[in-house]
Every structure is written in structure tokens, then in C-alpha cells.
Amino acid sequence: xxxxxxxxxxxxxxxxxxxxxxxxxxxxxxxxxxxxxxxxxxxxxxxxxxxxxxxxxxxxxxxxxxxxxxxxxxxxxxxxxxxxxxxxxxxxxxxxxxxxxxxxxxxxxxxxxxxxxxxxxxxxxxxxxxxxxxxxxxxxxxxxxxxxxxxxxxxxxxxxxxxxxxxxxxxxxxxxxxxxxxxxxxxxxxxxxxxxxxxxxxxxxxxxxxxxxxxxxxxxxxxxxxxxxxxxxxxxxxxxxxxxxxxxxxxxxxxxxxxxxxxxxxxxxxxxxxxxxxxxxxxxxxxxxxxxxxxxxxxxxxxxxxxxxx
Amino acid sequence: xxxxxxxxxxxxxxxxxxxxxxxxxxxxxxxxxxxxxxxxxxxxxxxxxxxxxxxxxxxxxxxxxxxxxxxxxxxxxxxxxxxxxxxxxxxxxxxxxxxxxxxxxxxxxxxxxxxxxxxxxxxxxxxxxxxxxxxxxxxxxxxxxxxxxxxxxxxxxxxxxxxxxxxxxxxxxxxxxxxxxxxxxxxxxxxxxxxxxxxxxxxxxxx
Numbered sequence: 001x002x003x004x005x006x007x008x009x010x011x012x013x014x015x016x017x018x019x020x021x022x023x024x025x026x027x028x029x030x031x032x033x034x035x036x037x038x039x040x041x042x043x044x045x046x047x048x049x050x051x052x053x054x055x056x057x058x059x060x061x062x063x064x065x066x067x068x069x070x071x072x073x074x075x076x077x078x079x080x081x082x083x084x085x086x087x088x089x090x091x092x093x094x095x096x097x098x099x100x101x102x103x104x105x106x107x108x109x110x111x112x113x114x115x116x117x118x119x120x121x122x123x124x125x126x127x128x129x130x131x132x133x134x135x136x137x138x139x140x141x142x143x144x145x146x147x148x149x150x151x152x153x154x155x156x157x158x159x160x161x162x163x164x165x166x167x168x169x170x171x172x173x174x175x176x177x178x179x180x181x182x183x184x185x186x187x188x189x190x191x192x193x194x195x196x197x198x199x200x201x202x203x204x205x206x207x208x209x210x211x212x213x214x215x216x217x218x219x220x221x222x223x224x225x226x227x228x229x230x231x232x233x234x235x236x237x238x239x240x241x242x243x244x245x246x247x248x249x250x251x252x253x254x255x256x257x258x259x260x261x262x263x264x265x266x267x268x269x270x271x272x273x274x275x276x277x278x279x280x281x282x283x284x285x286x287x288x289x290x291x292x293x294x295x296x297x298x299x300x301x302x303x304x305x306x307x308x309x310x
Numbered sequence: 311x312x313x314x315x316x317x318x319x320x321x322x323x324x325x326x327x328x329x330x331x332x333x334x335x336x337x338x339x340x341x342x343x344x345x346x347x348x349x350x351x352x353x354x355x356x357x358x359x360x361x362x363x364x365x366x367x368x369x370x371x372x373x374x375x376x377x378x379x380x381x382x383x384x385x386x387x388x389x390x391x392x393x394x395x396x397x398x399x400x401x402x403x404x405x406x407x408x409x410x411x412x413x414x415x416x417x418x419x420x421x422x423x424x425x426x427x428x429x430x431x432x433x434x435x436x437x438x439x440x441x442x443x444x445x446x447x448x449x450x451x452x453x454x455x456x457x458x459x460x461x462x463x464x465x466x467x468x469x470x471x472x473x474x475x476x477x478x479x480x481x482x483x484x485x486x487x488x489x490x491x492x493x494x495x496x497x498x499x500x501x502x503x504x505x506x507x508x509x510x511x512x513x514x515x516x517x
Contacts, residue, residue: 107471108467113380115384143473144474185475
């Protein structure tokens with residue numbers, strides 16, 4: 001009995017310690033969500049990150065998660081979906097958390113018909129998390145960025161009256177990764193549209209690490225591709241990186257309140273890797289700067305936020 | 311995708327084709343092309359459009375007849391079953407299909423000509439590197455299965471679908487959502503998205 005009590009206390013202490021590290025404002029009425037990427041392995045790393053997400057949700061009640069691609073690796077059988085999505089995120093799914101997926105290069109496009117991914121049969125789509133929310137999300141298929149999709153995005157952005165415009169997809173237009181690096185062909189195609197319509201933030205994956213890019217042409221870019229896969233030491237020295245972490249698995253929590261987008265990136269060990277605020281102008285709805293700090297590629301070095309321009 | 315530092319030119323094609331989604335887009339090009347646009351032979355293009363339209367009508371007809379049109383469901387088995395049924399019925403009704411039915415030698419040569427400016431020189435080397443990414447370096451994600459260059463063959467389950475660089479897509483006629491281009495090595499395949507089968511292919515499309 002005593003052993004059980006001790007075990008329970010140790011468990012609770014661990015949970016409380018982790019939850020106390022929440023650095024977001026956690027305001028009532030704000031838009032809250034999580035970001036995960038390159039998740040669909042079904043292995044212990046995915047499970048460990050999923051547990052941390054669920055733990056943090058006990059204090060930070062986000063109603064939805066965006067998935068930036070590679071949601072199911074290596075197959076699309078019912079078993080794959082069970083092992084690589086339903087089981088790891090069971091606690092979240094049971095709590096009614098919704099998932100919005102974008103397709104990665106390892107995803108079978110028929111995932112768009114899998115209801116829990118909320119893609120409604122579309123390879124690219126947009127949604128508002130609530131009718132009165134002043135934010136609209138744009139999920140893109142960066143594996144096949146044809147003119148039809150770019151035209152759709154152009155039209156959707158033009159029609160969006162939302163103050164915050166957030167795009168998410170798989171391939172990062174900016175990256176300090178040694179394996180892949182910036183997807184410059186894609187960037188040439190999308191960046192003019194983002195700038196034209198004032199997309200504020202972009203979340204991507206593909207690179208198996210976390211990186212916050214210094215804002216580029218008024219757009220904040222995040223890479224969150226290490227929620228189950230990791231390429232240790234893959235972040236190269238680059239003027240792009242405002243913060244990076246390639247020494248462990250990670251996910252992001254995000255909160256939008258008024259003109260502030262607060263972010264917190266957390267490792268599978270429950271440690272905060274990066275946290276800060278992206279601020280936009282109320283008049284122009286364009287990003288005016290960020291505040292925060294985090295780790296660069298070297299986990300021992302804590303970066304001050306320089307927000308260097310490329 | 312690294313090291314691609316130069317602007318990637320796009321080819322503006324100024325033709326329109328029937329069947330809705332087949333119409334080639336005119337706008338939303340990111341920047342002015344670095345190289346002069348490649349003119350498309352209108353006769354060859356029309357031939358391609360007609361052959362493709364024929365396949366799309368055939369595929370959509372089967373999909374409707376056997377009730378294989380997908381809609382969002384909770385059970386992935388339902389999605390897979392519909393896809394397999396559609397693929398099986400297409401194969402049975404198209405058992406005599408062969409390479410070149412859609413990509414005739416003339417059309418294949420025209421596609422090679424359209425792609426060639428996009429994959430030559432320094433920029434081309436970068437694009438080729440990008441194309442090989444999904445099938446090359448991802449050792450930790452398991453070695454992809456070989457893709458059979460065979461009409462009606464199934465695209466291997468679990469394989470990554472190589473990302474098609476935007477400049478290559480821009481250089482080719484836009485497709486309806488039922489089919490897509492993929493580049494496998496140096497070959498271009500036309501993949502039926504709904505049935506996950508190879509409709510036709512162009513060997514050595516990338517020189």
C-alpha cells in the first residue's frame with residue numbers, strides 16, 4: 001500500500017512539474033491548438049510525445065491539433081491507422097480533440113477520406129476553428145503544388161476576412177536542415193501569395209527536428225517535424241534559424257489571443273525547447289516581430305531571439 | 311530540395327482543353343520565367359487531351375457503376391476496399407491496355423521536350439536531386455519497393471509518392487483530379503489517384 005502511495009506521489013509530482021512549465025498565457029476565449037509533424041511511426045517515440053501532449057492538455061485545453069504531414073508511414077491498412085494514429089492519440093481522441101491533417105510525401109492521398117483527419121476528401125482545404133474565431137487555417141498539399149491548388153489558395157486567401165491567416169503543409173520553404181534544406185521551388189511558388197495576402201504564420205514538417213525561422217517577408221515560419229522521427233545534429237549553422245532543436249522529439253502548443261500568437265515547443269521529456277510570442281499589427285494584420293528565445297542546433301546553447309533576416 | 315538557389319522558371323502554356331480540370335491554368339505563376347516558354351505542339355496536345363478524356367470518362371463511369379466513389383469514413387478498411395474494387399474493375403475492363411495508349415510516341419516525345427528545359431544545366435541537376443530524395447536517402451524510413459513500370463500495375467503500398475517539383479508540373483498540361491503525374495527515377499507515370507494504378511508511363515521522360 002505504502003509503495004503504491006509513493007508511486008502515485010512520484011507520478012503526480014512528475015505530472016505537476018511538467019504542467020507547471022506551461023508558459024502560454026492560457027487565456028479564456030483564446031484560440032488554442034497543438035502542432036505535430038512526421039508522426040506516423042507507431043513507435044515508442046511517437047507514444048512518448050503523445051503522452052506529453054496529453055499531459056499538457058490537462059492544463060492547456062486545446063480543442064484541435066494540426067498535423068503537418070507524414071501522418072502514416074509505410075502503409076494505409078486499418079492496422080496502420082490504429083497503430084500510428086488511433087492508439088498513440090487515444091487520450092486526445094477520447095477527449096474530443098479534433099485533428100486536421102495535411103499530406104506529407106509518405107502519406108497515401110486516400111488519407112483524405114479518413115474522417116478523423118478532417119480533410120473532407122480534399123487534398124487542400126481551409127477551416128475556421130470556430131465561427132467567431134478571427135483565424136483561418138489553410139492546409140496545403142506541398143507534394144503536388146499544381147496551378148489549380150495555387151489558384152485555390154489565392155482565391156481562399158482573398159476571400160478570407162480573418163485577421164490571422166495560418167498555412168500548414170509538409171515541405172518547409174525555409175529550413176536549416178542538412179538533409180533537405182529549404183524547399184525553394186515551393187517557396188518561389190507560395191511566398192508571393194503569402195506576402196500578397198498577409199499570411200502570418202506557416203507550420204511545416206519534413207525535416208525531423210524543430211526550427212523557428214526568423215520572420216521572412218513578414219511571415220513567421222515554424223518546422224515541427226520531430227513528433228516521432230528525429231535526425232540528430234541535422235540543423236546546420238544558418239542565418240535563418242531563430243531557434244532550433246535537433247536533440248530530441250518535440251511538439252508545439254500555440255495560442256492566439258488578439259494580435260499575439262504565443263508558442264511553446266516541448267520535448268518528449270517534457271522540457272520547454274522554445275517559447276515566445278509572434279506579434280502582428282492590429283492595423284495591417286502583418287507580423288511586426290517576435291519575442292522569445294530557445295535552443296539552437298546545439299542543445300547547450302540557448303539562443304536569444306535575434307530574428308535575423310535571410 | 312537543398313541547394314536549389316536559382317529561380318525555377320515556369321513554362322506558360324497558353325492553351326485550353328476540355329473536361330473542366332484539364333484546362334491549363336494561366337495565372338498564379340510565381341515569377342516571370344527565366345527561360346523562354348516552350349511552345350506546345352497543339353495537335354499533339356489535342357491528341358493527349360482526347361486520350362486522357364477517354365480514360366477519365368471510362369474511370370468515372372466504372373466508379374459510379376460499382377459505387378466506388380469515396381467519401382469520408384471512420385474505417386480505413388472501407389476506403390481500401392473501395393479502392394481495390396475500383397482498381398480490379400478497371401484492370402478487368404482494360405486488360406488489353408498497353409504502354410503508349412495515352413502517351414503515344416509522339417506525345418511522349420512532346421512531354422520529354424517540355425520537361426527537358428526544366429531538368430538541364432545546374433538548375434536541372436538540383437531538380438534531379440530533389441526528385442531522387444524520396445527514393446534515395448530516407449534510410450531510416452525503409453527502402454521503398456521498386457515501382458513496376460507496367461500499365462495497370464498497382465503503385466506499391468507504403469511507398470512514398472515522390473514530390474513533383476512545381477516547375478515540372480507547370481511545364482506539363484494540368485490534369486483533372488482523378489489522375490496525377492509522378493516521376494519515378496527518369497520515368498514519368500500517370501497514376502490513377504482513386505484506383506492507385508499506373509494508367510500509362512513515359513520511359514526516360516527525364517533525360
